[in-house]
Amino acid sequence: MAERKLRVMVGKPGLDGHDRGAKIIARAFRDAGFEVIYTGLHQTPEQIVAAAIQEDVDCVGLSILSGAHNTLLPRVCELFREKQAADIALFCGGVIPDDDIPGLKAAGMKEVFTPGTSTEDIVKWVKDNVQPRA
């Protein structure tokens, strides 16, 4: 009877208004049997961290197309650590140049998906790398 269901949050930090990708990912996660908390556009790093904690999610996927990833995403990672929530896995996707990927991973992003990644690959990555917390 007691069985953990994977809870995933999908959100968009910052100011860009393109959430087609985020919605497609959210739908793919739903179809994979996850509970997806979709928080929509224009999230501040503070809102993202607070929502992830209140929802007790196992991981957070952030979609970012604005080019502000080097500013916003490390800030998100830092806030998760500050709130003792570094056990929540963070990953991101969007228009992110290859050169920026090592820096984002060093900041705390577990994975960075670039344009062209299939939803199957992202779902598989989550299944392989994120366990519902005990």
Added chain:
Amino acid sequence: MALAEKILTGDIRAAARLMRDIDDGFRSAVDELKILYPHTGKAYIIGITGPPGAGKSTLVDQITAAYRQRGKTVGIVAIDPTSPFTGGAILGDRIRMNRHADDPGVFIRSLATRGHLGGLSRSTGDVVNVLDAMGMDVVIVETVGVGQDEIDIVSMAHTTTVVMVPGLGDDIQAIKAGILEIGDVFVVNKADRDDADRTVRELVTMLEMNPDRGRGWQPHVLKTEASRNRGIEELVDEFESHRGYLHDSGAIRHLLEEKNAKQFLEILRERLFSEVFGHIEVNGRFREIVAGMMTREKDPYSAVEEIVAERLLVGP
């Protein structure tokens, strides 16, 4: 034990974790809830129900802002449906409420129905209790988008609000049974639309035909435009006057008796079922019975009688 004590000292992560344990059906959650129970019963619980797209989440967002303005802390439980095919769910109610996400006086939790009918998840009552024990002054429960018969919210909330929008159907919809009978407060949202006044009139007519329903409280129909923050102060005033009515008239006592009885019976039903079913599943009786039904050698009525006699009357 650790979680409940942490929750009582204001630990947000512990609260979020216990809600998860409740939702996932962990036995340990029951022990935590036992500790929290004496600390519950203080919050004012508002239910918000209505059809999909009526603007429930946006209303909840504005009601929350109004209560925060009045210095109250607010807990929110927002429920969305689980896919019957994949077991997954998209919980999107937060989209409309995210400005409150990092307000320490607000805690928002999204729940999936996980197959439960009635407009709520099985876990909703217990999650509300956690928010109550956390000291939230007001707890708002937003049901899934409902049709006509999902009325669990009535036994959960002190004040049940039915949100309608113009143009959903002709006046015959308003005389059918179901959600239109359960409201303490009615809201016609998106009131800038053409048909709004007609919808209000139809609801008022319908409510006037309910002679005994009120027990002294006559529900009003309010107009709001949640996305423009119009009519919200009036709505919150209406909540407060219903709350005042419950206390002044003593109706609160009857409401709580019903609510407590229902909660107890639900827990009892669930526990008895899981004990009995767990037993016959492990010892193979369950499969035998189903196989017997296939050949019509066994009928399900006698099978249940036998099991009840064995498990409950003759002792363990």
